[in-house]
Amino acid sequence: MYACRRLLFAVFAATCLTSKADSQILTPKPQPAPRVNGPTIYGARPGHPFLYRIPAQGERPMKFSVKNLPNTLQLDPDTGIISGTTPGRGTYNLRFKAKNKHGSSQRTFRLVSGDTLSLTPSMGWNSWYAHYSRITDKMMREAADIMISTGMADVGYQYVNVDDCWMNTDVGNDPQRIGPFRDDHGTIMPTKHFPDMKGLADYIHSKGLKAGLYTSPGPLTCTHCGGAYEHEAQDAKQFADWGFDFLKYDWCSYGHITPRTAPLPELKKPYATMGALLQQQNRDILYNLCQYGMGNVWEWGTEVGGQSWRTSGDLGFELSKIFAVALKNSEHRAFQKPGGWNDPDYIQIGYIGNARGGGLPAPCPFTPTEQYSFMSLWSLMASPLFYSGDMTKLDDFTLNVLCNPEVIDINQDALGEGANVLRLTPTTFIMVKNLEDGGQAIGLCNASEEQTSMTANWSALGFKSKQHVRDVWRQKDLGKMKQFDTIVPKHGVVLLRVSN
Numbered sequence: 001m002y003a004c005r006r007l008l009f010a011v012f013a014a015t016c017l018t019s020k021a022d023s024q025i026l027t028p029k030p031q032p033a034p035r036v037n038g039p040t041i042y043g044a045r046p047g048h049p050f051l052y053r054i055p056a057q058g059e060r061p062m063k064f065s066v067k068n069l070p071n072t073l074q075l076d077p078d079t080g081i082i083s084g085t086t087p088g089r090g091t092y093n094l095r096f097k098a099k100n101k102h103g104s105s106q107r108t109f110r111l112v113s114g115d116t117l118s119l120t121p122s123m124g125w126n127s128w129y130a131h132y133s134r135i136t137d138k139m140m141r142e143a144a145d146i147m148i149s150t151g152m153a154d155v156g157y158q159y160v161n162v163d164d165c166w167m168n169t170d171v172g173n174d175p176q177r178i179g180p181f182r183d184d185h186g187t188i189m190p191t192k193h194f195p196d197m198k199g200l201a202d203y204i205h206s207k208g209l210k211a212g213l214y215t216s217p218g219p220l221t222c223t224h225c226g227g228a229y230e231h232e233a234q235d236a237k238q239f240a241d242w243g244f245d246f247l248k249y250d251w252c253s254y255g256h257i258t259p260r261t262a263p264l265p266e267l268k269k270p271y272a273t274m275g276a277l278l279q280q281q282n283r284d285i286l287y288n289l290c291q292y293g294m295g296n297v298w299e300w301g302t303e304v305g306g307q308s309w310r311t312s313g314d315l316g317f318e319l320s321k322i323f324a325v326a327l328k329n330s331e332h333r334a335f336q337k338p339g340g341w342n343d344p345d346y347i348q349i350g351y352i353g354n355a356r357g358g359g360l361p362a363p364c365p366f367t368p369t370e371q372y373s374f375m376s377l378w379s380l381m382a383s384p385l386f387y388s389g390d391m392t393k394l395d396d397f398t399l400n401v402l403c404n405p406e407v408i409d410i411n412q413d414a415l416g417e418g419a420n421v422l423r424l425t426p427t428t429f430i431m432v433k434n435l436e437d438g439g440q441a442i443g444l445c446n447a448s449e450e451q452t453s454m455t456a457n458w459s460a461l462g463f464k465s466k467q468h469v470r471d472v473w474r475q476k477d478l479g480k481m482k483q484f485d486t487i488v489p490k491h492g493v494v495l496l497r498v499s500n
Ligand code: GAL
Pocket: 128, 163, 164, 221, 222, 223, 250, 252, 290, 313, 314
């Protein structure tokens, strides 16, 4: 009898625990039938190597096909990986199809072969806020494996990027990381934890994903590793030869060459130099400017070849202020467009390290509501979406926040608008992002310390008639409405998609 009661209690406790965790998961699980995801427009440079893994959710095995695939490209029908050489200048209207035993799904894909890359914000993973100087080749490969196995790649995450600390340093306790910055030929030297940079990029590419790395225009990176100063051309070529597809260029010690207060041409110079060099390589290499917003970088980021530019300092130091950071970033919305994006830094949810001490990954300081807010705000702003937490500790909740394809569609929308902000009170505001299909994404945002009722008043938003409203996190239609009234929890964002 006692054993039976104990069993009952155990079952009850387990049910409570499960339902608590489940209640935080708002998004229905992906169906077994295919659903093709990802951007509907994609820029690549003619004649360069092309690699794209069609993001598609659904049970494997799955068969992929592509209509109107240019003959310079090949598709692997089992993996959905397209490779080859980008065709000549022009717009190619492709149609992706994925099929499995449960059904099929299609999606258009406009391939624009020309000068402009990143026609939608880039998406991927970055090592910094999880691993700092602990990063190794093994962890990078593992991150690529997990991007595939968790389904992150099936909703569009694509870049696997190492941040600082892949190259030798002259400080610290780890002998594997200490060594000369360059060899006798002036080639930048990775740490012993990165024995084969080309092998690493090849491995990431073998999954249909793309590889990114990091350096500084200064002699040293922010953690005292070797930077690119006076070796810019050699490094740009080396990164391309290794096969990297993304470079983050972080100001760091460049302050010793040019003070932050220097005139604008001096602030632009190192970024323009590297931007021109990257464009000379026979690869599409996305260029992320990281100089914390100096000299109003949003005004000239595109001009120096950047596809994205950090608009402020490190978000890891300001995690208690994601609403304020988003509002500040949104002030520059007019300067972003397809090909050039404001970057308010990485998504730090799930398990993250401690930015101040470089500590080991631990649960992030956010409530579940705040984690949804993080992703909602970044999607409404059309910010690059880089997860920067521990990939080995991703749980169902974190994946559900990172991987809702309807939320990601808002971020990746081909119009490329950052949401307009309508301030209602000092702590509440509405964000409205126009979408390519004529609809809007709307975020009702409550940065206050208490839950509050909020209204999205259609006439204030410029709508003349009732609107269809969809709850994007729950993927649920709410009906046709004259206005939308809701209670928004403390630090919450209610994310809607509305259409006529
Ligand atoms: C900072 C940068 C961070 C990270 C770090 C590496 O300057 O903003 O994102 O890259 O350097 O040392």
